[in-house]
Amino acid sequence: MAAEDAIGPVRKGPAEPFPAAQAPFDAIGMARGLLRSVPSGALATLATDDGAPFASLVTIATDADGTPLMLLSRLSAHTRNLEAHPRCSLLFSKGGKGDPLAHPRLTVTGRAERTDDPRVRARFLARHPKAELYAGFPDFGFFALRPSAGHLNGGFAKAATLTATELLLDLEGAEALVAGEAGAVAHMNADHADALGLYAAAAGEGPWRLTGLDPEGMDLVSGERTARVLYPEPVRDMGALRKSLVAMAAAAREGR
Structure with a gap:
């Protein structure tokens, strides 16, 4: 051997x-x-x-x-x-x-x-x-x-x-996710600031702002601090992204 x-x-x-x-x-x-x-x-x-x-x-x-x-x-x-x-x-x-x-x-x-x-x-x-x-x-x-x-x-x-x-990252098959990123980022920042805080909890208290999404994870900032949060599994479309974000917020609220 x-x-x-x-x-x-x-x-x-x-x-x-x-x-x-x-x-x-x-x-x-x-x-x-x-x-x-x-x-x-x-x-x-x-x-x-x-x-x-x-x-x-x-x-x-x-x-x-x-x-x-x-x-x-x-x-x-x-x-x-x-x-x-x-x-x-x-x-x-x-x-x-x-x-x-x-x-x-x-x-x-x-x-x-x-x-x-x-x-x-x-x-x-x-x-x-x-x-x-x-x-x-x-x-x-x-x-x-x-x-x-x-x-x-x-x-x-x-x-x-x-x-x-x-x-x-290989973006093949994730074209719709890339194209819809700006809208998703704006929506999360406007309507789901509480969820962003849950995602970035390990990096400290916010307020956190989402700056970008990709098939592997999301990028957040709070003042001079940054946080990279990965999804449980990579996503390739907006439907999978929504499901992942909802599941991540639920898991964070339950302390999992």
Whole structure:
């Protein structure tokens, strides 16, 4: 019997991360959770003059499939860098008390591209409503980071690499859910604030506001806090979404 058959996957070296599918922890779930819940991160680009790495702080949202989204000004060095060299990376780190290196963080590498997709604008401004003050300025534009890979450090002895398909959701068959997202979000915020508080109870008291829905879960904010809440099972249409939300609220009220 091979060693990995007896005790699970074995690292070849002390610093070598596991492929996500072989990791002895939920690397894909942890990575997707960071993608959805971290509202700002470090953007690393290649400087236009000498190609040196250039890191800056940016605010982040996600598209329905988890693609990282940014609103950037052409007056910023990182935007000029991206227009010349689209290759870049984003560091997602939620942080917390104590040693910052003890908390999970995710680096996503890929290529950034400008996008005028109305859904991108809507999802970004739902997560960062104050950005609407300057989102329409002619020197600002929305960018999507098309991932090529991810590197997750989940804390001590928890490292994994991820492919683009492991980072992002497959939206095939969920087109109606994506199309109906804006209406569902508006309805939940207007009429079901109590349910949103139940969903996000583990993240603390609200009031909580829903910013986005996707086949895997929902994104909520309360002031500077964020919460990612997963459904019991993935949903692909509005009917399944309604049933899941009703069941989740009922279970929360019953303390289950």
